[in-house]
Amino acid sequence: MSDMAQTEIVDKPGIVVTGASGRMGQKLVRMLLQSDEARLVGVLERPGHGWLGRDIGEAMGLAPVGIMVSDQAVPVIAQAQAVIDFTTPMATLAYAELTAQARAVHVIGTTGFDEEDLQQLTASARHAPIIRAGNMSLGVNLLVSLTRKVAAALGEDWDIEIVESHHRHKVDAPSGTALMLGEAAAEGRGATLGELRTPARDGITGARPTGSIGFAAIRGGDIVGEHDVIFASQGERLILRHIANDRALFARGAIRAALWGQDKGPGEYDMADVLGLN
Ligand SMILES: NC(=O)C1=CN([C@@H]2O[C@H](COP(=O)(O)OP(=O)(O)OC[C@H]3O[C@@H](n4cnc5c(N)ncnc54)[C@H](OP(=O)(O)O)[C@@H]3O)[C@@H](O)[C@H]2O)C=CC1
Numbered sequence: 001m002s003d004m005a006q007t008e009i010v011d012k013p014g015i016v017v018t019g020a021s022g023r024m025g026q027k028l029v030r031m032l033l034q035s036d037e038a039r040l041v042g043v044l045e046r047p048g049h050g051w052l053g054r055d056i057g058e059a060m061g062l063a064p065v066g067i068m069v070s071d072q073a074v075p076v077i078a079q080a081q082a083v084i085d086f087t088t089p090m091a092t093l094a095y096a097e098l099t100a101q102a103r104a105v106h107v108i109g110t111t112g113f114d115e116e117d118l119q120q121l122t123a124s125a126r127h128a129p130i131i132r133a134g135n136m137s138l139g140v141n142l143l144v145s146l147t148r149k150v151a152a153a154l155g156e157d158w159d160i161e162i163v164e165s166h167h168r169h170k171v172d173a174p175s176g177t178a179l180m181l182g183e184a185a186a187e188g189r190g191a192t193l194g195e196l197r198t199p200a201r202d203g204i205t206g207a208r209p210t211g212s213i214g215f216a217a218i219r220g221g222d223i224v225g226e227h228d229v230i231f232a233s234q235g236e237r238l239i240l241r242h243i244a245n246d247r248a249l250f251a252r253g254a255i256r257a258a259l260w261g262q263d264k265g266p267g268e269y270d271m272a273d274v275l276g277l278n
């Protein structure tokens with residue numbers, strides 16, 4: 001190999017993809033195999049997964065690429081400058097510790113964390129950068145700041161409801177994106193989402209508490225992801241909407257985050273930091 005080709009490879013940050021057989025994992029693998037800015041150096045799956053030991057390209061129905069699917073997280077992450085992780089909360093907490101030990105950037109797209117999980121991620125971020133967002137798209141992150149502004153501009157007589165729709169396989173609700181939007185709406189009203197969130201409605205719920213923020217989740221078919229923030233008042237309604245048509249936009253955002261994080265110190269970051277929206 002020429003010196004120039006060698007330098008090119010070394011200059012491109014090496015990325016490990018976790019949950020490589022998943023909907024997001026496969027998008028990321030395909031994108032990284034074609035990337036001029038980053039290179040795929042490893043793929044992880046859960047112990048017992050049917051793809052373990054197989055070439056990831058071949059397992060995905062592509063040409064072999066020389067990277068085997070592994071469940072050996074420590075040696076695989078040791079080769080990486082960044083780990084991109086769209087798996088489950090439990091898997092992500094374990095990867096966060098290992099990625100921090102390797103001092104690599106951890107990009108987390110996984111959703112469905114509880115408060116205790118988030119504290120564990122904060123602990124891992126003391127050693128290396130963690131970039132986490134419930135949605136990696138530019139459009140949603142702009143929608144978050146629009147929601148904050150509109151909520152601040154409109155009084156409590158404007159009821160806020162967030163409606164999200166996803167494919168039938170999604171396991172968490174409300175979606176990570178819906179929670180980001182709810183947090184932004186609450187911030188716009190000078191409160192926290194914990195203070196304003198209405199429990200899911202079922203049965204005789206009573207009238208809507210003034211100033212509360214409600215959520216509704218639709219699950220069906222192959223919907224990639226749709227979010228409406230509804231501001232409803234007497235005689236009028238304002239609706240802010242984002243529709244994702246292709247998971248590639250989340251994968252692109254995650255790779256951008258992994259590259260952005262390369263010169264960052266330990267700490268917790270989000271996509272608004274990456275996109276310069278803060
Ligand atoms: N932030 C964003 O922009 C986006 C976030 N998401 C979130 O990303 C997550 C994944 O979504 P999606 O790709 O649709 O889900 P999938 O179920 O298709 O993929 C998750 C993958 O992770 C694998 N997995 C489970 N445990 C481990 C482990 N310990 N190590 C490695 N891999 C593991 C699963 O394997 P198996 O199925 O065999 O258990 C599966 O292949 C969800 O939380 C979703 O909400 C999704 C899209 C965009």
Ligand SMILES: O=C(O)C1=N[C@H](C(=O)O)C[C@H](O)C1
Pocket residue numbers: 111134135166167170174175176177178224225226
């Ligand atoms: O599970 C999904 O598919 C998605 N999850 C994220 C979320 O929970 O908001 C982002 C996107 O909407 C797709």
